[in-house]
Amino acid sequence: MARIGADLRRQDFVKAAINVIAEHGVANATTRRIAAAANAPLASLHYVFHTKDDLFYAVYESLFNLPQQALELVEAGSTPAETVTRMLRQTIDWFIENPAMARAQSELFLWTMRNNPEMTNRIYSVGISVTENSMSLAIGKKIDKTTVNDISRLVVQLFDGLILSWFAHGDPERLEEETETACRALSLFVSSIEDKTAL
Structure with missing residues (x-):
C-alpha cells in the first residue's frame, strides 16, 4: 500500500474537517469523525495536527488566498471600483x-469566538491583512x-453580512441579488474616492 505524504494527508484532513463541520457542527466535529471522513487512521490526524485547534486554523488557512484568487x-x-466589486462578487460566487x-467557515468562526477568542482574533487579523495586501496590489x-485599507475592511464586512444573510434565507439567487446591491453601493463609494483623488 502506497504511503500518502504529509502535505497531501493534511489537505485530506482539512477537506474532511470542512465537510464534518458543515454537516454536524463544530461541537460534533470530533477528531475520530474527521479521521473517518478522511478515510485515515486517527493516529495520522494527530501526527499531522498536534491539536484540534491546529486543524481548525488550517481550515481558515485554506481560505486566505481567496482574495488574491x-x-x-x-x-x-x-x-x-470595478476591481473591488469584482473581488466581492467572485468571492461570493466561490x-x-x-x-x-x-x-464550515461561519460555524467555526462563531465557535472560536466562544471557545478560543485569541484564535478568532488571529483569524480575523490575518483575513483582513491578506485582503488589504491583495487590494493594495490591485488598486x-x-x-x-x-483608504485602500478602509475599502478592504468594508469588503470583508459586506462579505460577512452577505454570507450570514444567505444562511438565514438559504436562497442562492437571493444572495446573488443582495450581492449586486452591495456591489452597487461599494462601487459608488469607491468611485467617489476616485473622483476626490482625481481632483
Missing part, C-alpha cells in the same frame, strides 16, 4: 459553489494606503 479574475485596466466551505497605485 478573486483579483486574478479581474480584467486588466479595470477601475478601482462560496455559492462551495456551500460546505461557507457553512494601491490609484488610491492611498489608508
Whole structure:
C-alpha cells in the first residue's frame, strides 16, 4: 500500500474537517469523525495536527488566498471600483459553489469566538491583512494606503453580512441579488474616492 505524504494527508484532513463541520457542527466535529471522513487512521490526524485547534486554523488557512484568487479574475485596466466589486462578487460566487466551505467557515468562526477568542482574533487579523495586501496590489497605485485599507475592511464586512444573510434565507439567487446591491453601493463609494483623488 502506497504511503500518502504529509502535505497531501493534511489537505485530506482539512477537506474532511470542512465537510464534518458543515454537516454536524463544530461541537460534533470530533477528531475520530474527521479521521473517518478522511478515510485515515486517527493516529495520522494527530501526527499531522498536534491539536484540534491546529486543524481548525488550517481550515481558515485554506481560505486566505481567496482574495488574491478573486483579483486574478479581474480584467486588466479595470477601475478601482470595478476591481473591488469584482473581488466581492467572485468571492461570493466561490462560496455559492462551495456551500460546505461557507457553512464550515461561519460555524467555526462563531465557535472560536466562544471557545478560543485569541484564535478568532488571529483569524480575523490575518483575513483582513491578506485582503488589504491583495487590494493594495490591485488598486494601491490609484488610491492611498489608508483608504485602500478602509475599502478592504468594508469588503470583508459586506462579505460577512452577505454570507450570514444567505444562511438565514438559504436562497442562492437571493444572495446573488443582495450581492449586486452591495456591489452597487461599494462601487459608488469607491468611485467617489476616485473622483476626490482625481481632483
